[in-house]
Structures are given as structure tokens and as C-alpha cells.
Amino acid sequence: MLQDKNITVVGLGLIGGSFAMALRDLKPRNLWGIEKNPEIIKSAVDSHILDAAPTDGSDILANSDIIIVALYPKNTVQFISQNKNLFKRGCVITDTSGIKGSLVYDIQNTLDDSIDFIGGHPLAGKAENGYINADKNIFKDSNYIITPTHKNKRENINMLADILKAMHCKSIIEMSPEEHDRIIAYTSQLPHVIAVSLINSLENQYDLAPVIGGSFKDASRVAVLNSELWCELLEANSENILRVIEGFEKNVQLLKGALIDKDKELLTYCFQTAYKKRKEIS
Amino acid sequence: MLQDKNITVVGLGLIGGSFAMALRDLKPRNLWGIEKNPEIIKSAVDSHILDAAPTDGSDILANSDIIIVALYPKNTVQFISQNKNLFKRGCVITDTSGIKGSLVYDIQNTLDDSIDFIGGHPLAGKAENGYINADKNIFKDSNYIITPTHKNKRENINMLADILKAMHCKSIIEMSPEEHDRIIAYTSQLPHVIAVSLINSLENQYDLAPVIGGSFKDASRVAVLNSELWCELLEANSENILRVIEGFEKNVQLLKGALIDKDKELLTYCFQTAYKKRKEIS
Numbered sequence: 001m002l003q004d005k006n007i008t009v010v011g012l013g014l015i016g017g018s019f020a021m022a023l024r025d026l027k028p029r030n031l032w033g034i035e036k037n038p039e040i041i042k043s044a045v046d047s048h049i050l051d052a053a054p055t056d057g058s059d060i061l062a063n064s065d066i067i068i069v070a071l072y073p074k075n076t077v078q079f080i081s082q083n084k085n086l087f088k089r090g091c092v093i094t095d096t097s098g099i100k101g102s103l104v105y106d107i108q109n110t111l112d113d114s115i116d117f118i119g120g121h122p123l124a125g126k127a128e129n130g131y132i133n134a135d136k137n138i139f140k141d142s143n144y145i146i147t148p149t150h151k152n153k154r155e156n157i158n159m160l161a162d163i164l165k166a167m168h169c170k171s172i173i174e175m176s177p178e179e180h181d182r183i184i185a186y187t188s189q190l191p192h193v194i195a196v197s198l199i200n201s202l203e204n205q206y207d208l209a210p211v212i213g214g215s216f217k218d219a220s221r222v223a224v225l226n227s228e229l230w231c232e233l234l235e236a237n238s239e240n241i242l243r244v245i246e247g248f249e250k251n252v253q254l255l256k257g258a259l260i261d262k263d264k265e266l267l268t269y270c271f272q273t274a275y276k277k278r279k280e281i282s
Numbered sequence: 283m284l285q286d287k288n289i290t291v292v293g294l295g296l297i298g299g300s301f302a303m304a305l306r307d308l309k310p311r312n313l314w315g316i317e318k319n320p321e322i323i324k325s326a327v328d329s330h331i332l333d334a335a336p337t338d339g340s341d342i343l344a345n346s347d348i349i350i351v352a353l354y355p356k357n358t359v360q361f362i363s364q365n366k367n368l369f370k371r372g373c374v375i376t377d378t379s380g381i382k383g384s385l386v387y388d389i390q391n392t393l394d395d396s397i398d399f400i401g402g403h404p405l406a407g408k409a410e411n412g413y414i415n416a417d418k419n420i421f422k423d424s425n426y427i428i429t430p431t432h433k434n435k436r437e438n439i440n441m442l443a444d445i446l447k448a449m450h451c452k453s454i455i456e457m458s459p460e461e462h463d464r465i466i467a468y469t470s471q472l473p474h475v476i477a478v479s480l481i482n483s484l485e486n487q488y489d490l491a492p493v494i495g496g497s498f499k500d501a502s503r504v505a506v507l508n509s510e511l512w513c514e515l516l517e518a519n520s521e522n523i524l525r526v527i528e529g530f531e532k533n534v535q536l537l538k539g540a541l542i543d544k545d546k547e548l549l550t551y552c553f554q555t556a557y558k559k560r561k562e563i564s
Binding site: 123124125142143145171173175183184186187188190191192193194195196197198199200201202203208209210211212213214215216218219220221222223224225227228230231234235238241242244245247248249250251252254255256259260262264267268270271272273274275277278279281 | 405406407424425427453455457465466468469470472473474475476477478479480481482483484485490491492493494495496497498500501502503504505506507509510512513516517520523524526527529530531532533534536537538541542544546549550552553554555556557559560561563
């Protein structure tokens with residue numbers, strides 16, 4: 001499938017490194033990397049995950065048919081903008097950022113029409129960051145959202161989806177950048193806000209470790225997050241996030257009110273509704 | 283260890299059934315069950331998990347050295363109160379209720395001093411209830427809180443702890459009934475309130491299943507709960523729960539304020555504090 005394609009991964013952190021490892025199995029013509037830490041490139045080339053770069057960074061981009069930008073959101077926009085004149089005509093660029101809204105349009109408006117930028121968001125990850133934790137299996141059975149716009153060519157969207165399927169992603173879901181940000185605020189960003197708030201409300205009086213059960217561990221797991229990245233993600237999607245936080249707060253208040261009023265009927269209603277809704281999505 | 287002890291499990295639901303299965307491996311003299319559904323008793327006896335009862339329920343209790351009451355909290359108090367004159371002198375009774383506060387003292391005050399009631403709470407379970415889901419492995423590597431008071435004999439507390447260890451529980455933690463309820467409000471009941479509120483705040487506009495990642499699944503997993511039991515648990519511990527909900531709400535409001543004010547410094551502080559605290563308990 002990729003034997004005539006040169007692919008470049010930009011940013012060899014957890015996601016970029018995992019991408020490189022998964023793409024290696026698909027046998028592209030060349031698989032190159034761009035990464036500010038030269039030791040990571042050396043390590044990836046030494047272990048035959050990446051091919052050695054022909055000469056310098058600009059040559060890599062000029063010869064790449066597919067480019068995966070796995071940087072933080074602001075750096076993604078900046079990297080593409082700074083290199084917009086270096087990309088090969090007809091190349092396909094995708095990113096891995098957890099927000100899509102204005103990012104996708106900003107990038108598409110920056111680029112020449114011959115270059116196809118398709119936004120992407122792998123619903124995959126690990127608590128620990130960096131190339132050292134990269135693992136091609138993070139994509140296995142995970143979902144992947146792509147956010148094409150009317151500017152993208154159907155053949156390129158399909159090629160990207162085929163690559164992701166070949167990397168063993170479970171579902172490739174297409175939606176608009178706006179829909180992505182509305183949904184992801186609820187399905188990903190709100191659980192992170194909750195995890196952080198739950199763990200920060202620890203009263204610090206007890207040694208809790210031995211009395212913690214599965215429910216607490218699960219609800220707080222993602223509190224171990226990358227603070228710099230998550231500031232960017234929340235700030236860029238703050239309108240949607242504030243809306244879902246408020247919806248969540250109303251439901252907490254409903255339960256609280258039922259407890260204060262000893263309203264067993266309302267409490268039961270909240271529990272039964274939750275049971276039914278959760279069953280539907282599991 | 284238990285070859286001269288008759289043990290009775292009262293209530294063969296998920297926890298009681300799992301107890302019976304785990305206790306069977308410890309080879310007690312007799313292992314009996316009391317359960318309102320006679321088919322469950324028959325099934326447990328047929329599959330050699332329980333021994334057949336000598337004659338009727340009252341004979342069982344009069345001959346039991348150890349009794350595990352695995353009923354809902356109110357039914358636990360009621361069962362022990364109703365049968366208080368049937369228990370064997372010197373027997374040890376424990377329960378499995380998720381609240382301990384007044385329950386332990388109410389039961390101890392009901393009973394003759396020759397009968398030792400020791401409160402217990404297995405931090406173990408499954409989303410699905412009932413004997414049909416019982417599994418001795420739910421105790422494996424799980425923590426178990428016991429809440430002895432000054433009324434309990436040390437030898438009986440140690441015997442109970444030894445049985446739980448033999449059932450492969452990871453840690454047996456002793457604390458007062460009051461401390462149990464204070465802590466469990468935070469480590470178990472609050473995550474359940476959060477899971478229910480998270481899932482109930484679903485806007486219902488989208489088919490979310492394919493775009494849900496691990497963070498949402500984890501945070502909402504325990505929303506599939508037993509509504510009748512959880513009404514009892516929350517009502518019996520409402521003062522502690524309201525306190526921890528309010529602590530949690532303050533932390534959500536802090537994050538919300540930081541987002542509204544675009545206060546990156548405060549956002550970073552919240553994230554970094556959460557990261558550090560969560561790392562400490564994992």
C-alpha cells in the first residue's frame with residue numbers, strides 16, 4: 001500500500017513515536033522523522049524504526065508524500081505555517097491534536113490548494129509521555145476521529161483511513177471539526193476536568209492508598225496528565241468545555257438536592273437513568 | 283483453620299455468593315446458607331458450594347460459629363435484630379455493608395455481650411449483581427476494611443482477618459466505624475455520584491459510542507449501579523457525602539474560573555497538583 005510513499009512523522013513523542021512504530025510495519029518507501037531532540041532521531045534510526053534522513057529537514061519535507069504532525073496544537077499550526085513553502089505538491093498532511101475547530105481551518109487557509117491537510121485525533125494514549133513510552137499497540141482497537149472539510153479530496157481521506165485501519169485502529173470516524181470539538185468536550189475533556197477536581201478535593205487527612213477501590217482509581221486515573229498540553233486543549237475549546245461542565249454541575253446539584261431533601265424517589269430516578277444511559281454506550 | 287467451625291452466609295447475592303465460594307476452599311466443618319430464594323440454596327448445595335442445612339433456619343444459626351451477613355444495610359440490622367436470641371453464645375458475626383457508622387453500634391447494642399459483631403466492608407464487587415455473578419476471585423487482591431470497636435475481642439478480630447487473608451484479600455485495614463464512613467464517602471461514594479452525574483449530563487445529541495475513549499469509560503463505569511442499595515448507602519452517609527461533594531464542586535469551580543479568566547497559571551497549578559497527588563496514591 002505504501003511502498004511508493006515517503007512518510008514523515010513530525011514530533012517523536014508518545015503519539016509520534018507510536019505512529020512511526022506502527023507505520024514501520026506498513027513498509028513505506030521511506031519513513032523519516034523530524035524532532036527537536038537529535039538523540040531520539042538517532043535512537044529511532046539505530047533501531048530501524050526510522051530511515052536515515054537524506055540530508056536536512058527541508059529536503060525531507062520536499063520529498064514527503066504523507067506527513068503526520070504529532071505536535072501540541074499551537075506548535076502544529078506554527079510548524080505547518082513556517083514550512084508551508086517546503087511541502088511537496090499533492091502531499092497529504094494530517095495532525096494528531098485533541099482540538100480541531102479553528103486549527104483545521106487555520107491550517108487549510110495557510111496552505112496552497114495542492115496540499116491536502118486532513119485533521120485527525122487518535123483516541124489513544126497513555127498516562128506517561130515521550131518517545132520512551134511509544135508503542136505501536138496504543139492504536140490497536142482504539143477509535144480515531146478524522147475531520148475532513150469540503151477542501152479535502154475524497155481519495156486522500158480514504159487513503160488516510162486505510163492507513164489507520166492497517167495500523168489496527170478499530171473505527172475511523174468522520175465528523176466536522178466543530179462537531180469534534182463539541183463531542184470531545186464531553187467524552188474526553190470533561191472526564192479530565194473531573195479527574196483533576198476529584199483528586200484535588202482530597203482532604204489530605206488520611207493515608208488513602210489501602211482504602212481506595214476501583215471506582216476512585218478509575219475516575220482519577222487521567223489526573224496524571226500533561227499540564228502544558230492540557231492547558232492548550234482546554235483553552236482552545238473553552239466554550240464547549242464550560243457548557244459541558246455546567247451540564248455536569250447541574251446533575252451533581254440534582255443528586256445533592258435529593259440527598260438534602262431525603263428525596264428517595266428523585267435519587268432512584270437519577271440512578272436508574274444513569275444505569276440505562278451507561279448500559280447503552282458500553 | 284476452620285475445620286471445627288460451622289459458617290453461615292446470610293444472603294447469597296454477588297457478595298454472599300462469592301463469600302461462600304471463597305470459604306468453601308478453606309474447608310470449614312459446615313458451610314450453610316440462608317437466602318430468601320430457595321432455588322439459589324438448592325443450586326449452591328447441588329454444586330457443593332454449600333452443605334445441606336441440618337433442618338431449618340433457626341437450627342443453622344444456633345449451630346453457627348461464624349456468620350457472614352451479606353444483605354443490604356437496613357436488612358442487615360433487621361436480620362440480626364430479629365434473630366438475636368437464636369445465635370450461638372460466643373459466635374462471631376460480621377457484615378459486608380458499605381456503611382458502618384451507626385449500623386455497627388446499633389447491632390452491637392442489640393446483641394448479648396457473648397456475641398461478637400465485627401463490622402466489615404469488602405472493597406470488591408462487580409457491575410452485575412446476584413448469585414449468578416458470584417465469583418470467589420472478586421476478593422483476590424482487593425482491600426477489606428474491618429471496623430472493630432472496644433466491644434470486640436482481639437482474638438475474634440484476628441480470626442476474621444486471618445479468614446480474609448486466606449480468601450486472598452490484599453490488605454485488611456482496621457479503622458473505626460466513623461472513620462470508615464468519612465473516608466468511604468470520598469474514595470467510593472463520591473466517584474459513584476460523579477459517574478452518575480457525568481452520564482446523566484449526556485446531551486443526547488450524538489451517537490457517542492464510537493468516540494468514547496478510556497477516560498470517559500473509566501469515569502462512568504460505576505454508573506451501572508444497584509439503585510436500591512445505593513439509595514440506602516447515600517442516605518445513611520449523607521452528611522459525609524454532602525461534605526465531599528462540596529469539596530469536589532469547589533475544585534470544579536476553580537478550574538471553571540481559570541478557564542473563564544484564561545488564567546493559565548491557575549490552570550497549570552490545578553493540573554500539577556492533581557498530577558502529584560494522583561501519583562502518590564497509585
